[in-house]
Amino acid sequence: MSEDLAALAERARVIRRHIVRMITRAGSGHPGGSLSAADIVTTLYFHELRLDPRRPDWPERDRFILSKGHAAPVLYAALAERGFFPVEELDTLRQLGSRLQGHPDLRKLPGVEMSTGSLGQGLAVGNGMALAARLDGRDSRVYVLLGDGEVEEGMVWEAAMASSHYRLDNLVAMLDHNRLQIDGPVAEVMSPEPLAEKWRAFGWHVLPIDGHDFSQIVAALTRARSLKGRPTMIVCETVKGKGVSFMENQVEWHGTAPKEEELARALEELEGKSDVYAG
Amino acid sequence: MSMPAKIATREAYGRALARLGEENLDIVVLDADLSKSTKTEIFAKQFPDRFFDMGVAEQNMMGTAAGLALSGKIPFVSSFAVFATGRAFEQTRNSIAYPALNVKIAASHAGISVGEDGASHQSVEDIALMRVLPHMTVIVPADARETEQAVRAAAGIQGPVYLRLGRLSIPVLYGEDYVFRPGRANILREGPDVTIAATGLMVWEALQAADRLQAEGIKPTVLNISTIKPLDAETLAAAAARTHAVVTAEEHSVIGGLGSAVAEVLAERCPVPMRRVGLADTFGESGRPDELLRKYGLTAEHIVSAVREVMARR
Numbered sequence: 001m002s003e004d005l006a007a008l009a010e011r012a013r014v015i016r017r018h019i020v021r022m023i024t025r026a027g028s029g030h031p032g033g034s035l036s037a038a039d040i041v042t043t044l045y046f047h048e049l050r051l052d053p054r055r056p057d058w059p060e061r062d063r064f065i066l067s068k069g070h071a072a073p074v075l076y077a078a079l080a081e082r083g084f085f086p087v088e089e090l091d092t093l094r095q096l097g098s099r100l101q102g103h104p105d106l107r108k109l110p111g112v113e114m115s116t117g118s119l120g121q122g123l124a125v126g127n128g129m130a131l132a133a134r135l136d137g138r139d140s141r142v143y144v145l146l147g148d149g150e151v152e153e154g155m156v157w158e159a160a161m162a163s164s165h166y167r168l169d170n171l172v173a174m175l176d177h178n179r180l181q182i183d184g185p186v187a188e189v190m191s192p193e194p195l196a197e198k199w200r201a202f203g204w205h206v207l208p209i210d211g212h213d214f215s216q217i218v219a220a221l222t223r224a225r226s227l228k229g230r231p232t233m234i235v236c237e238t239v240k241g242k243g244v245s246f247m248e249n250q251v252e253w254h255g256t257a258p259k260e261e262e263l264a265r266a267l268e269e270l271e272g273k274s275d276v277y278a279g
Numbered sequence: 280m281s282m283p284a285k286i287a288t289r290e291a292y293g294r295a296l297a298r299l300g301e302e303n304l305d306i307v308v309l310d311a312d313l314s315k316s317t318k319t320e321i322f323a324k325q326f327p328d329r330f331f332d333m334g335v336a337e338q339n340m341m342g343t344a345a346g347l348a349l350s351g352k353i354p355f356v357s358s359f360a361v362f363a364t365g366r367a368f369e370q371t372r373n374s375i376a377y378p379a380l381n382v383k384i385a386a387s388h389a390g391i392s393v394g395e396d397g398a399s400h401q402s403v404e405d406i407a408l409m410r411v412l413p414h415m416t417v418i419v420p421a422d423a424r425e426t427e428q429a430v431r432a433a434a435g436i437q438g439p440v441y442l443r444l445g446r447l448s449i450p451v452l453y454g455e456d457y458v459f460r461p462g463r464a465n466i467l468r469e470g471p472d473v474t475i476a477a478t479g480l481m482v483w484e485a486l487q488a489a490d491r492l493q494a495e496g497i498k499p500t501v502l503n504i505s506t507i508k509p510l511d512a513e514t515l516a517a518a519a520a521r522t523h524a525v526v527t528a529e530e531h532s533v534i535g536g537l538g539s540a541v542a543e544v545l546a547e548r549c550p551v552p553m554r555r556v557g558l559a560d561t562f563g564e565s566g567r568p569d570e571l572l573r574k575y576g577l578t579a580e581h582i583v584s585a586v587r588e589v590m591a592r593r
Contacts, residue, residue, distance in 0.1 A: 059350075106378050107379065114349065114378070117373070118369060124338070124342020125343070128348070128354075131347060132352055135328070135329070159342065162333060165334075
């Protein structure tokens, strides 16, 4: 699937509506980091990834790992919109018996490539998938989305070293650089900066972009396909809570569910010209 | 019994893995800069394309193995037991055990028989760490022959497996006709007086202890509990019911290992007087393996005195 830029923007708007609504229904969850990643994840699922929702285990598919697993709502919204399961199921988020666990569970929900939630582990798994694709001679590509608080985990750098050592040019990491983590600004809690320089020093191609500009996201993903011999890191500058004015850049919205009244205001802001997807 | 040949289980692992690699092209092997010690170098030399040295970075190694498993490979991941189970515990928990991925953690240098390297390298807690994880199978082979078969069996089990291996050369106690069955205790002796349930290199010590006891007219049942999880509760409970006294023997802390696993089962199914031979909530130290096994109470003699004590409490 390869939607044009206008369609991507429209799709991301719908995905944001799903995010705020399902977290409100659940009464808990992580809106801030789901909204900051919405444009990145939308572009992956509706422009970049080679997938077949009718065959979630198709060996030739591309893989996406949401390493920042607490942003599960953005993944679930994208998977539902892409046809992996009914959109109505989004309202079961975090409920007993639901396939939509608080953090993604690959054994429960089709389309989830890796169970994540414990930060720092997704890139290593991406390494394994990229090595396997090479061993099997498949041209599958592997995409891993990391948070900027997440890269404080030492394991991320073990993995970054290995992706570069094994020259995994079928692997793309994307950094949701929204500059906030639970305890406050990343710069104050434990600064991992300078991030672009660190990834470069670890042997990666680094592409810095605006993570809310679809033309830049598409261009970077396209460019990453042509970069050989090394893995590519796309550093996406984003805004935590993007799309809902009262959540933007507010650390309080890292892990707080909106109340019904706040949901109504958020949905009002996320209203589109045509509300065909709004559900 | 005359002294049989001695082979380290890590050595048997390395050879068996290379043979398995010939037959099964899905087998891939990862090591964290210890391939000469864990013996995965045998596989590495034969199948360089399917061997990945991940450097001194065990956490990424576990995650990489998870990714390979998700793509249909059967990764065997090796390091020393301390690092394979401890350093990367939470990676194993969340990225391997929780999603029930087909990763085989084959760790060498378990226990104090590591010797001179000392306590930092002597794992006395790995069985506890691995058996507490849902989905995980835990296998501790008693000799080289059982190791060969356990490697093959591990590859055939769908899901994560922990294989505990040792550095020290130990007697090969099984003959060529031995058949390892995962999840089943192997009954080495049958006697009515006491049950000795042992694992790993302590199985040989248990047999030596049994010889001494038999000379005194005490007839023990000796079980090799090579699969610690899932534990063969039937065989254990039946042996306890028949003998009314149980001694466990392991080269591991008495907390959380075989002794704990057996106590859990017997407390619920057939409570009988019990003694656990193992490390008494302590780390090891540097020394020759035989010196350490003696100092920390892991010999046939210690099993014999535990048997006397437990029989007196019947």
